[in-house]
Amino acid sequence: MRVRGFQKEHDSIRADLDEGQLFFWAVEKNIIRCVYTKEGACGEKSPLGIRPRCRGAIQVQDRDNALELSSGRLRLTVDKETVAFRWRDRKGRILLEEGPKELQETRIPDYTIVDGQAESRLVHTVDGDRSFTENLIPVSEHNGYLGKLCFRLKAQEDIHGLGQGEEGIYNYRKNTQYLYQHNMRTPIPFFLSNQGYGILADCGSLMVWNDDSRGSYLLLDAVTRLDYYFIAGENLDEIISGFRSLTGKAAMLPRWAYGYIQSKEAYDTQQELIDVVSEYRRRNIPLDGIVQDWHTWEEGAWGQKKLDKKRYPDFRKAVDEIHKLNVHVIFSIWPNSGIGTDDNREFLEKGELLNDFSTYDAFSPQARETYWNQVKRELYTAGVDGWWCDSTEPFSGADWNGKYQREPWERYRLVGEEHKKYLKAERANLYALAHAQGIFENQRKESEEKRVFNLTRSGYAGSQKYGAVLWSGDISATWETLRRQIREGLNMCMSGIPYWTLDAGAFFVVKEHWWKRGAFADKISDMWWYWRGDYEDGIGDMAYRELYVRWLEYAAFVPVFRSHGTDTPREIWNFGEEGEPFYEAIAKTIQLRYRLMPYIYSMAGKVYCQDYTMMRSLLFDFPEDMRAKNTETEYMFGESILVCPVTEPMYFEKGNRRLQRSKGWECYLPMGTDWYDFYTDEKYAGGSTVMVEAELDKIPLFVRAGSILILEKDLMYAGQQTGEPMEIHIYPGNDSVCFHYEDGGDGYGYENGEFQFVELRWDDFADRLTIGETRKAFPQGILGRQLRICLGDREQWVRYEGNELTISFA
Numbered sequence: 142m143r144v145r146g147f148q149k150e151h152d153s154i155r156a157d158l159d160e161g162q163l164f165f166w167a168v169e170k171n172i173i174r175c176v177y178t179k180e181g182a183c184g185e186k187s188p189l190g191i192r193p194r195c196r197g198a199i200q201v202q203d204r205d206n207a208l209e210l211s212s213g214r215l216r217l218t219v220d221k222e223t224v225a226f227r228w229r230d231r232k233g234r235i236l237l238e239e240g241p242k243e244l245q246e247t248r249i250p251d252y253t254i255v256d257g258q259a260e261s262r263l264v265h266t267v268d269g270d271r272s273f274t275e276n277l278i279p280v281s282e283h284n285g286y287l288g289k290l291c292f293r294l295k296a297q298e299d300i301h302g303l304g305q306g307e308e309g310i311y312n313y314r315k316n317t318q319y320l321y322q323h324n325m326r327t328p329i330p331f332f333l334s335n336q337g338y339g340i341l342a343d344c345g346s347l348m349v350w351n352d353d354s355r356g357s358y359l360l361l362d363a364v365t366r367l368d369y370y371f372i373a374g375e376n377l378d379e380i381i382s383g384f385r386s387l388t389g390k391a392a393m394l395p396r397w398a399y400g401y402i403q404s405k406e407a408y409d410t411q412q413e414l415i416d417v418v419s420e421y422r423r424r425n426i427p428l429d430g431i432v433q434d435w436h437t438w439e440e441g442a443w444g445q446k447k448l449d450k451k452r453y454p455d456f457r458k459a460v461d462e463i464h465k466l467n468v469h470v471i472f473s474i475w476p477n478s479g480i481g482t483d484d485n486r487e488f489l490e491k492g493e494l495l496n497d498f499s500t501y502d503a504f505s506p507q508a509r510e511t512y513w514n515q516v517k518r519e520l521y522t523a524g525v526d527g528w529w530c531d532s533t534e535p536f537s538g539a540d541w542n543g544k545y546q547r548e549p550w551e552r553y554r555l556v557g558e559e560h561k562k563y564l565k566a567e568r569a570n571l572y573a574l575a576h577a578q579g580i581f582e583n584q585r586k587e588s589e590e591k592r593v594f595n596l597t598r599s600g601y602a603g604s605q606k607y608g609a610v611l612w613s614g615d616i617s618a619t620w621e622t623l624r625r626q627i628r629e630g631l632n633m634c635m636s637g638i639p640y641w642t643l644d645a646g647a648f649f650v651v652k653e654h655w656w657k658r659g660a661f662a663d664k665i666s667d668m669w670w671y672w673r674g675d676y677e678d679g680i681g682d683m684a685y686r687e688l689y690v691r692w693l694e695y696a697a698f699v700p701v702f703r704s705h706g707t708d709t710p711r712e713i714w715n716f717g718e719e720g721e722p723f724y725e726a727i728a729k730t731i732q733l734r735y736r737l738m739p740y741i742y743s744m745a746g747k748v749y750c751q752d753y754t755m756m757r758s759l760l761f762d763f764p765e766d767m768r769a770k771n772t773e774t775e776y777m778f779g780e781s782i783l784v785c786p787v788t789e790p791m792y793f794e795k796g797n798r799r800l801q802r803s804k805g806w807e808c809y810l811p812m813g814t815d816w817y818d819f820y821t822d823e824k825y826a827g828g829s830t831v832m833v834e835a836e837l838d839k840i841p842l843f844v845r846a847g848s849i850l851i852l853e854k855d856l857m858y859a860g861q862q863t864g865e866p867m868e869i870h871i872y873p874g875n876d877s878v879c880f881h882y883e884d885g886g887d888g889y890g891y892e893n894g895e896f897q898f899v900e901l902r903w904d905d906f907a908d909r910l911t912i913g914e915t916r917k918a919f920p921q922g923i924l925g926r927q928l929r930i931c932l933g934d935r936e937q938w939v940r941y942e943g944n945e946l947t948i949s950f951a
Contacts (some may be wrong), residue, residue: 153165154201175370189341190388242288247284258276262274291356303320304328304633305641306629317352318350320347322534323537323556323614331384339381340371342359377760392608394594394610406648407435412459414463431468432473434529469526471528493505533599541669546670570601577609602637612644612703613643616648617672626695639700639753643696646688646693646706650679650708651674658707698782722837738853746898757777759775762777766812766813806832822933844872849910877903879900880901908932
């Protein structure tokens with residue numbers, strides 16, 4: 142394949158090849174879009190819905206052996222003989238080399254029903270009822286391509302992102318990763334490199350990342366063209382900002398969503414919801430959300446969005462009672478409905494079902510509106526505050542069985558083919574994105590005063606603009622799973638998705654003792670590969686209680702904080718009573734989350750305004766620290782707090798057997814700054830490894846020197862105005878600036894500028910804090926508050942009335 146010529150067009154460069162054409166656009170000075178096509182046109186709709194505005198100007202120079210393109214901060218050399226790419230930054234440093242691109246023509250099957258009558262088979266699984274159409278077969282084909290982007294990676298290069306898998310891979314070098322939607326797998330067609338770039342593939346099909354002796358490449362299963370964006374950045378934040386400029390800014394969640402959310406599989410009545418919330422309030426344990434999981438419908442009416450009136454006789458009244466306790470209700474809704482149910486018949490009559498005749502067609506705007514109207518009738522009008530959009534990868538049931546887990550390639554093929562059969566090959570990974578779009582857009586038509594909260598098991602590039610929070614699926618209770626989840630969370634956040642969470646304590650707890658299972662599976666003796674927890678006695682085993690506490694401590698430092706699972710209870714009183722160690726550890730963990738609420742909500746403001754990432758691999762802030770770049774189970778929570786989760790048992794092993802071991806935990810403190818122990822204020826030098834005591838009620842935390850932490854006291858819910866003084870803690874060692882974000886806490890006024898950042902500036906040499914001027918009062922804001930300013934063991938008290946205020950400790 143060779144370059145035969147080129148042409149400068151309106152805002153692009155077209156290079157003619159002996160096999161197709163290449164097109165280039167400068168989207169920004171640091172972002173270039175590349176398209177390789179054999180069809181001679183690039184007008185097809187973007188699978189990701191990208192509508193790039195070409196703010197940059199692309200220039201081209203014709204050299205003897207190459208085309209030299211430039212966008213201001215990026216330089217691209219295209220070899221005329223091989224069509225290989227070489228990307229450089231503005232200083233001439235090589236970022237990446239690419240081999241020739243490949244588009245292999247293929248015939249893509251289209252499936253339909255033979256004989257005009259669907260033969261449906263209903264399968265009851267732990268993951269919900271699944272409908273399979275037995276006589277759905279390929280009857281026609283259309284042209285498409287198997288695409289391949291080939292990379293020549295540097296020896297010391299690391300690759301991150303690609304969404305979330307199950308294996309706990311942190312660095313994708315020397316690994317193969319199958320990118321398909323499944324319970325516990327959420328692919329994102331974006332990766333970034335520690336060499337200063339990221340690549341976003343505008344693709345909705347299945348994909349495979351590969352890096353081994355066969356080469357380094359991204360394989361795209363079904364495309365009409367190769368269409369991707371090369372994003373350069375001085376740091377990971379800038380690369381991710383480029384990703385969000387293309388796929389959409391992350392919507393703000395309501396303030397309450399950053400508090401604690403209690404859940405389990407599953408509360409059975411509206412009274413049980415009220416009782417759980419009331420008990421949290423009676424015990425003075427902070428709480429902001431309660432989740433109603435599945436099976437709220439009448440027996441036999443799978444997926445109905447109508448409630449069983451025997452168990453939920455007046456749901457609006459129940460929601461009102463919960464709201465009076467300042468707690469919000471999140472409700473489980475599914476994309477499929479039982480064949481013959483009222484919701485299902487409505488979709489069928491309107492022609493808005495996919496070919497399993499159970500799952501609605503989320504790609505149709507009309508079907509999305511029908512779905513929302515069903516949600517609205519009994520749920521939204523009852524005052525439900527958020528949605529648990531479960532099973533948004535609705536065709537993974539074929540793999541949700543068997544005692545032994547299939548091989549990775551076999552699972553990819555099996556589940557991928559199911560998605561291709563019902564969704565079309567080109568959009569096999571896109572269902573969750575379309576579903577989230579429907580929830581977001583239709584709820585906003587109802588009101589701009591209530592932010593969308595969508596807790597969903599699957600997503601894709603762009604989900605962040607629809608108020609989606611991705612959770613990691615139905616994981617099992619083992620220490621190894623906890624370690625893997627840290628790595629998976631970091632990679633999801635390095636995929637440009639800011640809001641990720643997990644089931645604290647894991648979903649599945651037991652393994653061999655099938656009669657102790659939840660999820661309506663306690664009468665089934667079959668062994669399943671995914672139900673593989675280590676604790677047959679659940680909370681009756683002190684070893685599980687310890688694992689749960691450590692998991693909850695970690696979960697308190699991810700963007701959305703929640704507990705959920707089956708097999709064993711999750712509410713705090715099931716782990717003991719006040720004064721007992723597990724109870725106290727859980728209570729302190731939840732209280733710590735609320736103490737940090739101003740810090741957390743300010744991070745959320747930066748996520749929207751600055752494309753920030755809350756849960757940060759150490760690569761974000763310490764790229765030059767070679768040890769930090771390989772540290773997989775520590776991370777920054779915002780710019781100030783280093784989190785070092787405990788990922789091994791210290792007190793008990795399975796079967797209530799006590800362990801006799803040190804309670805010390807080894808932590809690496811990145812170089813380039815000093816660090817303070819969050820609990821003791823003891824100071825440590827950066828670039829060192831320290832051993833700290835990690836008692837059951839403490840997750841090791843360190844604060845970066847130069848940080849300013851704004852803390853609340855005694856909050857019972859995120860929006861509470863206690864009248865207590867706000868605390869400002871200064872950790873000296875560097876000059877710094879901190880911005881306290883404030884808005885209305887709910888609604889979309891922030892999109893129209895209804896927010897503010899209050900600046901706090903620390904002068905380390907002068908021992909002086911300056912709080913900037915502000916005139917607008919927001920709920921939970923700093924204006925009019927009594928402030929306790931702490932510098933080590935010194936403190937001062939002031940009232941902030943909006944004028945610039947200087948506090949000196951000199």
